Amino acid sequence: xxxxxxxxxxxxxxxxxxxxxxxxxxxxxxxxxxxxxxxxxxxxxxxxxxxxxxxxxxxxxxxxxxxxxxxxxxxxxxxxxxxx
Amino acid sequence: xxxxxxxxxxxxxxxxxxxxxxxxxxxxxxxxxxxxxxxxxxxxxxxxxxxxxxxxxxxxxxxxxxxxxxxxxxxxxxxxxxxxxxxxxxxxxxxxxxxxxxxxxxxxxxxxxxxxxxxxxxxxxxxxxxxxxxxxxxxxxxxxxxxxxxxxxxxxxxxxxxxxxxxxxxxxxxxxxxxxxxxxxxxxxxxxxxxxxxxxxxxxxxxxxxxxxxxxxxxxxxxxxxxxxxxxxxxxxxxxxxxxxxxxxxxxxxxxxxxxxxxxxxxxxxxxxxxxxxxxxxxxxxxxxxxxxxxxxxxxxxxxxxxxxxxxxxxxxxxxxxxxxxxxxxxxxxxxxxxxxxxxxxxxxxxxxxxxxxxxxxxxxxxxxxxxxxxxxxxxxxxxxxxxxxxxxxxxxxxxxxxxxxxxxxxxxxxxxxxxxxxxxxxxxxxxxxxxxxxxxxxxxxxxxxxxxxxxxxxxxxxxxxxxxxxxxxxxxxxxxxxxxxxxxxxxxxxxxxxxxxxxxxxxxxxxxxxxxxxxxxxxxxxxxxxxxxxxxxxxxxxxxxxxxxxxxxxxxxxxxxxxxxxxxxxxxxxxxxxxxxxxxxxxxxxxxxxxxxxxxxxxxxxxxxxxxxxxxxxx
Numbered sequence: 091x092x093x094x095x096x097x098x099x100x101x102x103x104x105x106x107x108x109x110x111x112x113x114x115x116x117x118x119x120x121x122x123x124x125x126x127x128x129x130x131x132x133x134x135x136x137x138x139x140x141x142x143x144x145x146x147x148x149x150x151x152x153x154x155x156x157x158x159x160x161x162x163x164x165x166x167x168x169x170x171x172x173x174x
Numbered sequence: 175x176x177x178x179x180x181x182x183x184x185x186x187x188x189x190x191x192x193x194x195x196x197x198x199x200x201x202x203x204x205x206x207x208x209x210x211x212x213x214x215x216x217x218x219x220x221x222x223x224x225x226x227x228x229x230x231x232x233x234x235x236x237x238x239x240x241x242x243x244x245x246x247x248x249x250x251x252x253x254x255x256x257x258x259x260x261x262x263x264x265x266x267x268x269x270x271x272x273x274x275x276x277x278x279x280x281x282x283x284x285x286x287x288x289x290x291x292x293x294x295x296x297x298x299x300x301x302x303x304x305x306x307x308x309x310x311x312x313x314x315x316x317x318x319x320x321x322x323x324x325x326x327x328x329x330x331x332x333x334x335x336x337x338x339x340x341x342x343x344x345x346x347x348x349x350x351x352x353x354x355x356x357x358x359x360x361x362x363x364x365x366x367x368x369x370x371x372x373x374x375x376x377x378x379x380x381x382x383x384x385x386x387x388x389x390x391x392x393x394x395x396x397x398x399x400x401x402x403x404x405x406x407x408x409x410x411x412x413x414x415x416x417x418x419x420x421x422x423x424x425x426x427x428x429x430x431x432x433x434x435x436x437x438x439x440x441x442x443x444x445x446x447x448x449x450x451x452x453x454x455x456x457x458x459x460x461x462x463x464x465x466x467x468x469x470x471x472x473x474x475x476x477x478x479x480x481x482x483x484x485x486x487x488x489x490x491x492x493x494x495x496x497x498x499x500x501x502x503x504x505x506x507x508x509x510x511x512x513x514x515x516x517x518x519x520x521x522x523x524x525x526x527x528x529x530x531x532x533x534x535x536x537x538x539x540x541x542x543x544x545x546x547x548x549x550x551x552x553x554x555x556x557x558x559x560x561x562x563x564x565x566x567x568x569x570x571x572x573x574x575x576x577x578x579x580x581x582x583x584x585x586x587x588x589x590x591x592x593x594x595x596x597x598x599x600x601x602x603x604x605x606x607x608x609x610x611x612x613x614x615x616x617x618x619x620x621x622x623x624x625x626x627x628x629x630x631x632x633x634x635x636x637x638x639x640x641x642x643x644x645x646x647x648x649x650x651x652x653x654x655x656x657x658x659x660x661x662x663x664x665x666x667x668x669x670x671x672x673x674x675x676x677x678x679x680x681x682x683x684x685x686x687x688x689x690x691x692x693x694x695x696x697x698x699x700x701x702x703x704x705x706x707x708x709x710x711x712x713x714x715x716x717x718x719x720x721x722x723x724x725x726x727x728x729x730x731x732x733x734x735x736x737x738x739x740x741x742x743x744x745x746x747x748x749x750x751x752x753x754x755x756x757x758x759x760x761x762x763x764x765x766x767x768x769x770x771x772x773x774x775x776x777x778x779x780x781x782x783x784x785x786x787x788x789x790x791x792x793x794x
Contacts, residue, residue, distance in 0.1 A: 093198050095220055095360050102191045102364060103371070106184055106575065113180050113571045123569045127379050133571035136375045143371075 100148025103140050110137025177324070181574030188368065188578045192349055192585070195360050199353030206617040209354035210597040211278060211445055216356070218451035220363055222458030225442040226466070227362035230369065231311045231587015235470055235580065236318070239563075240556035242467075242474025243533055245413055246398025247793055249474075250467035254401070255425040258460050258786045260433035262779045265456035268434055269443060270764050271668055273452040275755050278444075280437040281602040287667045287756045289675030290606070295682055296660070297602035300437060301595055303656045305628060307438075308591035309635020314557075315342055315584035316636065322561055324577075339636055346588050347629045350596070351622050355445055358593045362442075365582040366462075372579025373469040379567045380476035393479040402794045414718025423724025427731040431661035438594040449764060450775070457778040464785060474559040478531040480566070530554050532562050588632065596624035651723060655693065658727035659685020659734035666738050671750065671757045677742030685734030692729045698722050 114133025117123050124131055203209050216224075241249040277283035281300065285293035316338035319325065325334050349357045384390055391399045397411060405417040413420070433439060433456070443455035536545040536555040545553045564576040600621045605612070612620075663682050666673040697708035698719040707722055716722040753760050766774050 092202055093195075093360070095363050098191055098195055098198075098360070099364055099367060102187065103367070105187050106578075109180065109184060109187070110571050110575065117571075123571075126569045127567055127572075128383060130379065132375055132379065132569065136371075136572060136575075140371055 094151040094154065096147045096151025096154075100144045100146070100151055103144025104148060105144075107137045107140030107142075107144055110134075111141055113137070176327075177574070177577075178570045180571050181577065184571075184574030185578050185581070188364075188582065189345060191364065192345060192361055193352075195364070196349030196352035196357045199357050199360070202356065203352075203354050203618070206600070206614050206621060208356070209618050209621045210593075210600065211441075212354070212356040212359060214445060215447050216359060216445045218446055218454040219458055220359060221442050221446045221451070221455040223366045223462070224359040224362035224445075225439055225455050225459040226463050227366040227369075227586045228358075228438055228442055228590030229587075230365070230466075230583050231307070231590070234466075234587070235369070235560060235583040236314055236557050238467075238470040239474040239477075239560035242471035243478045243530070243554075243559040244474075244556045246394065246400075246475060247467070247471065248398070248401050248411060248413055249471045250401050250789075250793065251413075251420060251424060253463060253467050254786055254790055255420065256429040257433060257463055258782065259425065260429040261456040261460040261463065262782055263430065264434040264440070264443075265453050265460075266775055266779050267758070268664070268668060269453040269456070270449060270761070271756060271758075272440055273444060273446070273449045274761070274764075278601050279597055280435060280440050281598055283756075284663075284667070284678070285602075285606075287753070288673075288678045292663070292675055292679045292682065293602060293606070295679065297598050297606075299656050299686070301598050301603065303652055304438060304591040304595040304598070305631040306635050306639075306652055308588045308595070308628070308632035309637075310639050311584050311587040311591070312339055312342055312632055313636035313639045315581070318557075318561060318580070321558065322565075339633055342585065342588065343629050343633055346585055346592060347625060350589060350592055350625050354621065355441065355593050355597070358589045359442060359445060361589060362586045365586040368575075368582045369579045370462075370469065372576045372582075373473065375572065376563055376567060376576060377469060377472050377476070380473060380480075380563060383567070384476055384479045390475055390479045394475065398475065400794060401790065413720050414716070415721045415724060419721055419724045419728070423728050427658050427661060427727040428724065430665075431657040431659075431727070431731070435660045435664050436657065437598060438590050441594055441597060450766075450769070453764070453775045454778065457775060457782055460782045461785070464782070464789060470560070473563045474556070476531075477533055477559040477563050477566075480531045532566055534558055534562060592625060592628045592632070595628040596621050599624040599628070651693070651726075655686060655689040655726070655730070658689055658730040662731050662734035662738060666735070666742070667757070669758045670742075671753055671759055672742055672747050673738060674742045674745040674747050676745045677738045677740075680741045681734040681736075681738030684737040685730045688733035689726050689730035692726045693722070696722055696725070 110133045114131050114135070114137050118131055118134060121129070202213075205213075207213055238249060238252065241252075272280070272283055275283055275286055277286055279297075281293045281297035284296050316335045319338040320331075320334045323331075323334075325337065329337055349361060353360070381387065381389075384393065387399075397403055403411070405411055405415075405420065407416055415423075439456075443452045446452040446455050533554045533556060536553040537543060547553050561580065564573060564580070568576045600617055604620055604624070605617060609616070609620075659682055662685065663678050666681075667678060691710070693707050694710035695708070695713045697703060697712045697715055698706060698721070699715050699717055701707065701719065703709055703712060706719060716725065750760055755761050771777055
């Protein structure tokens, strides 16, 4: 298919990880929120890791040419075309 | 439960992407081949992740978490014994026939190998099963949303269940209708990564809380932390199954019957871009599958090990405030959503009063009172093990991610069933028996209509499914009746050229009838005759419903095997030249000369099996 899965996959992790790390950064001094997670700011740390993962996926997805893009004619469709 | 804006935002991002993928792929859906088979153009790793994700529905996340809390690490047998060997077998030995025969579905392979009637039996029973499974997934999701009070305050409580059903139906319908199998596969890959991203920190923080694996071992009885201890007798392990029943019933019949013949998973491998990729798909899938017990079973074990002493071991948190905060989100929910009294108290120690950690008591949704079993003891709602873990450990923000992961798992389970259903309906039922000579554009249209039909039937099934406490048991019952006899048919069909269509058909029917009769004649010890068995008369009692399921499968498989062989021997086999590409002994072996040793599927298979043995030894 013409869409490389790593692009949407990268984007969703970039956005979700981004939201979480920004929120984690803003709330980094709030002990009340992070009492549940035993004082660990999971939003900032895990959100940051997700952001990096998303970035890698997105960059790799953009760089690599996705095979067999069906917008180009398929092998069996080429025969039907009139010769130039 | 009160979610903050940030949690809703994270969930919203997910739903936008899910539907966005459908829209982005719409323009590539030009032929029925694109819609039903993803144009056979997907790389192996993408298909591999979709392969396990499609199976990662409600029964997986909720059922396995529940079983982990109830039975312990022994639940990992459903992965290590009950999946990996079969996945290796289908990749190495069976995939060349599914992919190489150019069959578009598993029932179609049966028509090519045997005859029309064998295909019809499989196509119809499979179609019914997928709709049921999809309905169960939908029901479980709606029930969970209702129990957690996710929409409380936004819509009236009485509507939550119905709105959840409709919402999930519309979203899954949307992205499959637009992008077909490719859309489902792409979303399954997203779902796979989201489930890992949502559950991995949960397990990490949970383990930190209970003092690691060693802490769990110190808190729980030893039969919950060993997967092979006490397997010699049904009475000495928590599953109530002895090792023969486990190895034969789960490890061989049910597991091979599912992973090697179920079109829901095989369809993902059939979408691969080449035969060698298709063979790698189940093998690639086996690697993360092997480690999934740590993501879905371990949270169940952690949930029953959490004590307030451990929760406040961190000196940064004063104990009174910690209890108040951890109970806060749940206490504030009204009656009719989460059983507030139970959960707020459940931060108490693992003592006589709260022997099950943070697992809440089961309450009657109407009266709000705790449910008691026949001997007056309280019943615990194990299905809430993972959701309660999320609420207990995740602060705002990552809680949104955790809930997204949970919703993603339900959707992947539903979508997998719906794509398998629309393909089998269109190719194996509609094109075969209703309209044989339509244009490809018509079948593409029919595929989209079948998607709508499949979703509507699932909604019907979701409202019909209410009788089971543990979703796992219900699905095992469906599988044991429909899937268990099936593997004998494929085994003989692929590896014994003498097998005939009449033999396969008679054997398959006899196997299914045997499963039904066995279920009607036996009963688990603590169940009343009815849906749990014994509806003819009770000839034998099993120590647990799992043991009954496994033995139902063993009987169904054996009867099918014997009847198929007997009938095949007295009927005329097909000419050998017609079976090339369909039967092992008559098909040239796949060409692998151009592959280096580490690229060969067999190498990958051996690596997977070595890891499997190692995991079993570590947790024996």
